[in-house]
Amino acid sequence: MHHSSLAAFVTAITSPLSAATSAETSFVHPAAVYPSRFRVTDRRGQHDVTQEPATYTENVDESNTLNTYPEIPIDLVDCFSPMEWKQRCALAVSYRIAYLHDWHENIFNHITLKVHGSDQETDGPHFLLNDFGLGFDEITACNLLKVNLDGMIVNQPAPLPANRRTINRGKGRVFKPGFVLHSALHAAREDVHAIWHGHDLDATAVSQTTFGILPLSQEATYALSKGISYHPFEGSLPTTCRSSLDWCKTLVRPIKY
Secondary structure, eight states, X not given: OOHHHHHHHHHHHHSOGGGOOSHHHHXXXXXXXXXXXXXXXXXXXXOOTTSOOOOOOSOOOGGGTTTOOOOOOGGGTTTSOHHHHHHHHHHHHHHHHHHHTTOSOTTOOEEEEEOTTGGGSXXXXXXXXXXXXXXXXXXXXXXXXXXXXXXXXXXXXXXXXXHHHHHSOOOOOOOHHHHHHHHHHHHHOTTOOEEEEOOOHHHHHHHTXXXXXXXXXXXXXXXXXXXXXXXXXOSSOOSSTGGGTTTTHHHHSOBOO
């Protein structure tokens, strides 16, 4: 730390604004003097508070940018329908968001999404979920698995091209003790399109208290008003959806305060 920089900083924060003669002497942000102490980055170093935020002057039509996903690549048109491709992209993004915010615990959580129109299939409905063994940061639209209510993998109309299989490494495994929670709820609530199961630290801490979540904040009060269900921990879940339907009855009937 240079003495001149420290002196400038002290002078700036101790001088009254009326005594300032220029922008340079009126105020010096601490980040300008102690850049290493005020630099805040995420795990990938993508955000830096010492940098000016980006400004956008071009008018953007939000209707053209929101909920927009890449067009299905030409080599995948025989593997997925356009709607399923859009769902796969949306679900892959959800897994990446969960990873960035630490809303997951290793590889033992899942986010499931019902495939549009699959209720009419012979063995439907079908669901998309992560390949067991892949981290949430490794999930792509292509390596998501499609399964039925019993957790059996549903084959695509055409296999992935060889180069796609190389890029999207996975072993095609379904973690059934984890999926059965999703399948039981999906079976009991046909109107539910997606289920997000996470073990983030805050939720884990609250769930281990005697009283659970309490109406101590605006967010907690809102959540309680919508209804929250509780079920005691009983070890690993049954491995089939049918045998767990009775288990999930307490979960599909929320407790309202």
